[in-house]
Amino acid sequence: MIRRIGIVGARGHVGSELIRLFASHPRFELAFVSSRERAGQKLSDHEPDYEGDLSYVSHGPDEAAGQGVDALVLALPNGKAAPFVAAVDARAPDTCIVDLSADYRFDDGWYYGLPELTRDRYAGQRRISNPGCYATAMQLVVAPMLDALAGPVQCFGVSGYSGAGTTPSDKNDVELLRDNLMPYALTNHIHEREVTRQLGHEVQFLPHVAPHFRGLTITANMPLAAVFELDQIVARYRERYAGEPLVRVVEGTPWVSRIASRHDVELGGFTLSPDGRRLVAVATEDNLLKGAATQALQNLNIAFGFDEMAGIPVAERNT
Numbered sequence: 642m643i644r645r646i647g648i649v650g651a652r653g654h655v656g657s658e659l660i661r662l663f664a665s666h667p668r669f670e671l672a673f674v675s676s677r678e679r680a681g682q683k684l685s686d687h688e689p690d691y692e693g694d695l696s697y698v699s700h701g702p703d704e705a706a707g708q709g710v711d712a713l714v715l716a717l718p719n720g721k722a723a724p725f726v727a728a729v730d731a732r733a734p735d736t737c738i739v740d741l742s743a744d745y746r747f748d749d750g751w752y753y754g755l756p757e758l759t760r761d762r763y764a765g766q767r768r769i770s771n772p773g774c775y776a777t778a779m780q781l782v783v784a785p786m787l788d789a790l791a792g793p794v795q796c797f798g799v800s801g802y803s804g805a806g807t808t809p810s811d812k813n814d815v816e817l818l819r820d821n822l823m824p825y826a827l828t829n830h831i832h833e834r835e836v837t838r839q840l841g842h843e844v845q846f847l848p849h850v851a852p853h854f855r856g857l858t859i860t861a862n863m864p865l866a867a868v869f870e871l872d873q874i875v876a877r878y879r880e881r882y883a884g885e886p887l888v889r890v891v892e893g894t895p896w897v898s899r900i901a902s903r904h905d906v907e908l909g910g911f912t913l914s915p916d917g918r919r920l921v922a923v924a925t926e927d928n929l930l931k932g933a934a935t936q937a938l939q940n941l942n943i944a945f946g947f948d949e950m951a952g953i954p955v956a957e958r959n960t
């Protein structure tokens with residue numbers, strides 16, 4: 642059975658990646674794509690991978706909730722989801738909602754969908770909160786060591802500027818970013834709170850934005866409660882993510898230039914201090930894919946009982 646999807650926020654960086662994924666998905670089809678700025682324009686003029694007849698519409702909450710879709714994907718800036726959720730709750734409560742923003746990541750009434758770590762907790766919920774991009778990489782790199790940590794973890798993060806969305810700001814101003822590395826939100830970033838809450842362990846996050854467009858790097862510093870050897874560390878990561886097509890454990894150091902446009906996360910760069918009591922590990926991820934759209938698709942596949950990897954391009958999978 643084909644399931645129908647509506648996207649609100651379809652003009653954005655994440656919306657665009659979602660459209661590309663849905664355009665070739667075997668079991669989902671796009672029912673509407675909403676953007677105020679592009680209303681009336683043909684979708685195929687902006688997204689060449691899409692071959693259908695849809696044009697962008699501009700749906701407010703009630704219109705979006707009234708289209709009879711099976712799932713509504715919200716790819717709006719933070720703080721904008723609530724009216725859409727309220728309209729679905731009122732008009733079509735069985736519609737599945739996947740929210741890409743941070744708005745419901747701290748709400749226990751919503752399923753937090755980072756499948757490699759939380760799919761066991763999926764029990765048919767129809768309200769799904771998609772993790773933040775940095776938060777995904779931080780959790781995946783720290784999780785295998787959780788039971789061995791001796792104190793707070795520090796994560797140094799560098800993102801491409803697509804992470805800052807399309808609304809103009811210093812963090813996506815290519816002139817300000819030229820030859821630059823821009824630190825921001827150096828304490829209390831929302832992803833610091835998200836990761837600390839999800840892992841149940843303090844993570845301190847130091848975000849930066851850089852001149853490249855897509856892809857992020859997390860370099861995690863982990864104090865250890867016992868002495869470790871490097872081969873034990875690599876074995877831990879390999880065992881934790883065995884059979885996970887979207888997490889690749891490598892022995893070299895991940896480079897962000899190699900992860901752009903790929904659907905997986907790379908974990909590597911494992912380095913121990915000389916006394917074996919401090920581990921540094923590196924994660925790279927495409928913030929728009931595993932950090933957003935690909936993960937949303939994993940969550941929707943799970944919610945509708947499809948293969949979790951359905952529609953996630955095989956050529957770019959790791960086996």
Ligand SMILES: NC(=O)C1=CN([C@@H]2O[C@H](COP(=O)(O)OP(=O)(O)OC[C@H]3O[C@@H](n4cnc5c(N)ncnc54)[C@H](OP(=O)(O)O)[C@@H]3O)[C@@H](O)[C@H]2O)C=CC1
Nearest residue numbers: 650652653654655676677678717741742774804806807928
């Ligand atoms: N960029 C990234 O790397 C990641 C982003 N996210 C999250 O995903 C969401 C989307 O991000 P991104 O695609 O980068 O954002 P963009 O700024 O690129 O796009 C935002 C979209 O929302 C629409 N929009 C803006 N304001 C409103 C409004 N008040 N009502 C309805 N539509 C509105 C815009 O279109 P129009 O103005 O035409 O309506 C546009 O389509 C955000 O919550 C972000 O935090 C999550 C992980 C990674």
Ligand SMILES: CC(=O)N[C@@H](CCC(=O)OP(=O)(O)O)C(=O)O
Nearest residue numbers: 742743773774800804805812850
């Ligand atoms: C470079 C940059 O600005 N990145 C964004 C993270 C993008 C993302 O995943 O954010 P949400 O939690 O809003 O979904 C930030 O630091 O807020």
